[in-house]
Amino acid sequence: xxxxxxxxxxxxxxxxxxxxxxxxxxxxxxxxxxxxxxxxxxxxxxxxxxxxxxxxxxxxxxxxxxxxxxxxxxxxxxxxxxxxxxxxxxxxxxxxxxxxxxxxxxxxxxxxxxxxxxxxxxxxxxxxxxxxxxxxxxxxxxxxxxxxxxxxxxxxxxxxxxxxxxxxxxxxxxxxxxxxxxxxxxxxxxx
Numbered sequence: 001x002x003x004x005x006x007x008x009x010x011x012x013x014x015x016x017x018x019x020x021x022x023x024x025x026x027x028x029x030x031x032x033x034x035x036x037x038x039x040x041x042x043x044x045x046x047x048x049x050x051x052x053x054x055x056x057x058x059x060x061x062x063x064x065x066x067x068x069x070x071x072x073x074x075x076x077x078x079x080x081x082x083x084x085x086x087x088x089x090x091x092x093x094x095x096x097x098x099x100x101x102x103x104x105x106x107x108x109x110x111x112x113x114x115x116x117x118x119x120x121x122x123x124x125x126x127x128x129x130x131x132x133x134x135x136x137x138x139x140x141x142x143x144x145x146x147x148x149x150x151x152x153x154x155x156x157x158x159x160x161x162x163x164x165x166x167x168x169x170x171x172x173x174x175x176x177x178x179x180x181x182x183x184x185x186x187x188x189x190x191x
Contacts, residue, residue, distance in 0.1 A: 004130075012134040014079075015127050021118060022083050027127045030070055030078040030094070037091035038080060039063035046113045052148045053110040055096070075101050077131065081124050083115065095124045097132055097140070104139035105132060121154050129158065 007013040014028040030038060042058040056062050070078045077100065081093030092115035097105040107128055111121050132140050142160065144151050 006134070010134060012127070012131040015130075017123055019083075019119070019123070022120075024084070025092075025120070025123065026082045027079050027093075027095075027124065028082065030067060030080050032067055032071070034080050034091070035063060035067050037082070037089070038067060038094065041080070041091040041094055041110075041112050044112055044114075045110060049110060049113055052145050052151065053108065055108055075099060077135075079124075079127065079131075081111075081120055081127075083120075093120050093124045095128045097128060097135075097137075100132075100135055100137065103137055104141055105137055107132070107140045107142045116150075121151075122157070125154065125158055 001016075001018040003016040004012060005014040014026065016024060016026050019025045028034075039060045042063050043060070045053065045058060050058060056066055066078065070076060076096065076098045078094070078096040080091045081095070082089050083092045084090075085092075091112065093109065093111045095107070095109040097107055099105045109121060109124050109128065111124070129140060142155065144155060146152075
């Protein structure tokens with residue numbers, strides 16, 4: 001069972017889905033009423049999840065900024081994926097579309113640790129792609145790390161293809177090195 005709600009102009013606003021193991025789940029727009037759930041989701045992301053998903057901070061102040069920034073901004077849309085857990089509604093996932101006016105927005109998703117490997121990333125992806133289509137978008141872009149194979153498989157199942165590889169490079173600077181950058185030696189003068 002799937003039930004969609006539409007906003008003005010026909011844009012997809014929310015979706016209820018029956019999940020085979022979790023029962024009824026809902027994807028709905030992130031708003032002030034969802035601040036506590038959103039802050040809990042961000043705070044509960046593990047270090048590996050944070051290494052791969054980092055569009056903003058993870059503390060309550062970051063959650064407040066995200067929620068406040070989303071209100072009334074027609075160039076972005078953010079949603080929570082909510083499940084019933086222990087009798088209460090919990091944010092198990094989060095997704096966004098940024099730069100909607102561009103016609104090819106950026107997409108991002110995070111599924112809370114403990115709810116991963118249950119198909120929720122697929123539910124969230126399908127919703128976000130349908131939401132982009134309902135807004136007249138012609139493409140959707142995302143960034144994924146090479147060392148995140150589960151995410152790469154998920155995106156591949158939805159038809160995403162690699163368009164460009166980027167090398168993230170870093171030089172760690174020694175605190176008091178007198179040598180050339182990257183030499184790691186004090187007082188190095190060269191060959």
